[in-house]
Amino acid sequence: MKKTIVNDIDFSRYNIKNEVRYSYKTEKGLSKKIVEEISERKNEPKWMRDFRLKSLEIYESKPMPTWGVDLSELDINSIVAYLSPDTKMKNSWDEVPEDIRNTFEKLGIPEAEKKALSGVGAQYDSEVVYHSIKDNLAKQGVIFEDMDTALKKYPDIIKEHFMTKNVTPNDHKFAALHGAIWSGGTFVYVPENVKVEVPLQAYFRMNAPGTGQFEHTLIIADRGSEVRFIEGCSAPQYAVSNLHAGCVELFVKEGARLIYSTIENWSKNTYNLNTKRALVDKDGVIEWISGSFGSHKTMLYPCSVLRGKGAKSEYTGVTFAAKGQHLDTGSKMIHLAPYTSSKVLAKSISKDGGITNYRGLLKIGPNAEGAKASVQCEGLMIDEISRSDTMPIIEVLNDNVDIGHEAKVGRISDEQIFYLMTRGLSEDEARSMIVRGFVEPVAKSLPLEYAVELNRLIKLELEGTIG
């Protein structure tokens, strides 16, 4: 597949704060009235409105999770659930309001679209402001729409798949929250045997302070198809908390292959409580690539349900937590069918008091005869005050399986730093080199531009410069 272009990292571009101009926003907090308002404003069918209200009930009935990160300071009553920018969705960047366009330009989206993407969706706060797909894909029957439009144009497909058999509002409190107040996001359908060579991208941007973003991504890769989807996320830094509780539902049909890549760089006031799951049929392949650098607190565990014989999943993740960040990330691999295979490679880095935790589940069901799985998770602490932990849980209910597992946590030693300094490197350069070496196995498996971005991000975090 063709490589995408990802621009050089410059943190200032993430921190653009535009004046908040909205056509409509809900009051702070959450209520039946607010949920009804959102649904009404979007002019949704009754089933969706009912679904939202049902989800709200589930949300209210479920307690806050007591594991993972500390959520006691997250006050849902101070979050604006829905804020619509004062623009309608456009198909041309020229028509997108200037400040919003500028923001996306600084993030490199229109340029990447020209050079290396098949289609782009750009969401700004609660609504998608730009959406476009290349003609040749549309002609092959590929659907790439923002979720609200998809709900109107393809109500049957959406009704069948939307939080019904993949992620459901019953799964956990924030999935229920998502069901109640979701807005925006992307719908992708790739018809049988269509191979989308050039990736599709969705970019999610939060601009307004104290708001939530709850985009919904639904991708159906039909039999024998191939597609690569990239999502990027960022927000400027504010003093008040923002909340991101997106939901990603992926359907990988027989023999299809889907690569789902994320570079998450939310500002450090954001709670990122995201749910991602793929249902994979016979001989289907899901590959997750996940880079988590931003946010105040994150709980994110992309899940692969390998339900067809020979289905495969790979998860490659890097998590980087600095001061004030607690990132609890990992992956879930559920093997339900014979000869399914999964591979996890997760690396996390913590510095300046940051906390990372790998939390993963590998489950081999009784029918997963001949399954193969490997989990490798490693944490590296850059200094004495940072923390890192790994909690890989493995449950095996079939004897005829092949499982490999390795979990390690370590700290950079003074001896390593001294050794590198005797060869002319400064202390910061020495740390940076050790970290780059640590993530090398992940960097190697990433598309080149991601590897470059990853290295730049590490250099920036550790040396304060862009080399």
Place this chain on the structure above:
Amino acid sequence: MKDTLLEIKNVKAEVDGKEILKGLNLTIKKGEIHAIMGPNGSGKSTLCNVIMGNPHYKVTNGEILFEGEDIVKLKVNERAKKGIFLSFQSPEEIPGITVDNFIRTSLSAVTNKNMPMLQFAKNMKEKMDMLDMKPEYRTRYLNVGFSGGEKKKSEILQMAMLNPKLVMLDEIDSGLDIDALRVVAETVRKLKTDDMSILIITHYNRILDYLEPDVISVLANGRIVKEGDKNLAKELEKTGYESILDEVLS
């Protein structure tokens, strides 16, 4: 003292509050090969670490003059940039960083400029051939899974590429078989220019047969207690350190 490279004056140094060097004096001339011998625990490795500036070792007294400048307050990498090089007894492993990448980074840090890729590759090949190292070492991760001999060769390769003014070989002969020792020692001798001084820390005479030292100093109890030419090594081999210590202390 125009031809003095390193002059250590009455240096006292401690580790974790324990004094190891107790008023050490030592002079190394430009181009000189200088061996330091001494019993275990006498402070030989501490001396190397103190010259290199390892922050774990605290200098409490004295001066270390390198080309006439006191370097006691300089950071380790600043000393490296001045041309001081330490070959480690057991160098650290750096997973994920190739030998090639490491030496390139190090070279540009020390010299403050980037060597053109082709020139670099040519130099690497030349030095690795001298050390009898296979080309695939360039792409291996630094010291990861290296045998004792491979680690020593990797250290000498770095020395060869960085071309320092002062090379400290800390027990380069430990863990090497006789053939590997010969290759390493001969390479060091070939690489040595008139501008390069070598400080050899060793227990044994074998390496001194290949690298004939101009001066041998005996370090005992944190001080240099005796200095002589290469014949001193032979004498030590016969009589052991005890007799020298007795002689010095009496």
